[in-house]
Amino acid sequence: MNTSKNDVWVGLFVLIGAAAILFLALQSANLLSLNFEPTYKVTARFDNIGGLKPRAAVRSAGVVVGRVESITFDDKTFQGNVVLALESRYAFPKDSSMKILTSGLLGEQYIGIEPGGDPENIAAGAVITQTQSAVILENLIGQFLFNKAAEGKPAEGAQ
Numbered sequence: 001m002n003t004s005k006n007d008v009w010v011g012l013f014v015l016i017g018a019a020a021i022l023f024l025a026l027q028s029a030n031l032l033s034l035n036f037e038p039t040y041k042v043t044a045r046f047d048n049i050g051g052l053k054p055r056a057a058v059r060s061a062g063v064v065v066g067r068v069e070s071i072t073f074d075d076k077t078f079q080g081n082v083v084l085a086l087e088s089r090y091a092f093p094k095d096s097s098m099k100i101l102t103s104g105l106l107g108e109q110y111i112g113i114e115p116g117g118d119p120e121n122i123a124a125g126a127v128i129t130q131t132q133s134a135v136i137l138e139n140l141i142g143q144f145l146f147n148k149a150a151e152g153k154p155a156e157g158a159q
Contacts, residue, residue: 039066039085040124042099044111049080050134052100052109054140058084060113065090068111086109086122093118094126109134 003048058066066086075083102109
């Protein structure tokens with residue numbers, strides 16, 4: 001009887017440990033967030049979203065103020081529409097701008113909000129068009145190589 005009681009306790013602790021590891025794995029992969037704050041939705045239009053993914057952080061001054069809810073493509077404007085769920089306790093001026101930034105050199109991408117100076121705040125359902133697209137590392141390398149190649153060519157008529 002005593003052995004079976006110990007087996008139950010060991011099994012319970014193993015289950016709790018497995019649940020804790022699963023919880024930590026989902027949290028670190030940004031697939032689970034336990035935030036029960038009320039939110040409001042805002043849409044931002046970007047020319048290029050790079051590697052931005054749903055559930056990515058939305059930050060202002062380094063503080064997470066929301067999450068990316070969904071990303072769609074608008075075939076009329078040829079832009080990416082990013083729906084953001086911002087926490088209701090954070091209000092931003094109507095003329096705020098948004099950028100797609102990267103954590104570190106090759107880290108995950110997130111959206112950064114730069115507050116404007118308008119006395120009115122962004123309303124739920126608003127569309128933000130003052131955006132700056134993601135910086136694509138391949139494009140930067142291509143521009144650098146193109147500029148280096150252009151510097152190496154002799155000018156026309158010069159010897």
